[in-house]
Amino acid sequence: MVGGGQGAFIGAVHRIAARLDGKWELVAGALSSDRARGAQSAADLGIAPDRSYADYAQMAAAEAQRPDGIDAVAIVTPNHLHAKVATAFLRAGIAVICDKPMTATLAEAEALAALVAQTGVPFILTQTYTGYPMVREARALVQQGAIGQLRHVQVEYLQDWLTTPVEQGGQKQALWRTDPTLSGAGGCIADIGTHAVNLASFVTGLRLDRVLADLTAFGQGRRLDDNASVLLRFDTGAKGMIWASQIVPGTKNELRFRIAGDQGGLSWDQETPELLDFTPTGRATRTLRRGGEETLTPARIPAGHPEGYLEAFATLYADAAAALSQRPSSRGPGCLPDVGDGVLGMRFIAACVESSARGGIWVSLPHPA
Ligand SMILES: NC(=O)c1ccc[n+]([C@@H]2O[C@H](COP(=O)([O-])OP(=O)(O)OC[C@H]3O[C@@H](n4cnc5c(N)ncnc54)[C@H](O)[C@@H]3O)[C@@H](O)[C@H]2O)c1
Known part of the structure; x- marks a missing residue:
């Protein structure tokens, strides 16, 4: 871990x-x-002193030389270090499990994607919410055509922890997230907007074509956005909206989506993650339950024993272990986010920042030929 x-x-x-x-x-x-602090943290976690490293470059070099060297590194630093750390480990031939947003800049993301393609070393991005069974269920339903042609996708990710300028009081997580040299060009749009756009893409399978964004820093003296309103256009003509905000009193991790298709609708809320509302057009809403008789997605534990955030995260790690040993995932094939998802997230941030800076115009996302 770095x-x-x-x-x-x-x-x-x-x-x-x-x-x-x-x-x-x-x-x-x-x-x-x-x-x-690194050495003390390693000791607390039972890491042997000779494998507690002063810096990540030393760790990549030393672990690559050991016969019992690590199978993968988990990168959990602030955003500005992701690209540098990932590059060091990929070059050493070590698989990377990196948190989001993948990098601080789009150029770094594209360079990382090129390095992954060149080295063939696995790269996994921990877009946490893709690990929820009922998110995977929604994706499977869309793929099956259960809600028909998609018309509109709405994603909200609302928090309240940046309502006041807590960074000025030294709050550690807020300090780097509100500093463009450490977070990148996006604040809230990078921190949680990337989760929202990832969820929209993951569940619908649609390719995001254009965005029109209005990013605001409401917090006094804040240099990066803490509120983002974004209109989305997908390549099929489907439309969407994202509201990502960290200044909404009374919200904690209110991540929700609602999808309208011509044959039905789906809605999910991560604060009640075991339930997915599915409404076939013209019929009553069916609340599907994780592990229930009707669900398509395999369950970790039987229905009725609550599962949540930690289990969703664990599913990404279980999928990563399967991918590294070239076995299929037991919890939904093809769900593990990778470097391409990371590039999409960074293209989204860059397009939103540009759109907002230019007064709210439509900006196209570049797509590889
Ligand atoms: N997937 C999710 O749901 C999710 C949730 C929260 C945060 N994140 C992401 O995880 C990352 C970390 O966020 P956080 O809230 O845990 O931040 P944090 O500030 O709590 O922790 C960052 C850690 O990185 C360490 N660090 C900084 N520079 C380092 C270096 N050169 N070498 C080694 N360690 C270094 C710090 O000492 C600290 O231990 C961010 O990229 C964030 O966007 C993802």
């Missing part, structure tokens, strides 16, 4: 998720930007 030392947020979530299915063991790390 990042995820004491006081960090998502590193601890990765560690729980990685262990849930017994496929991964944490054996090495460069866990902090602060050498002493």
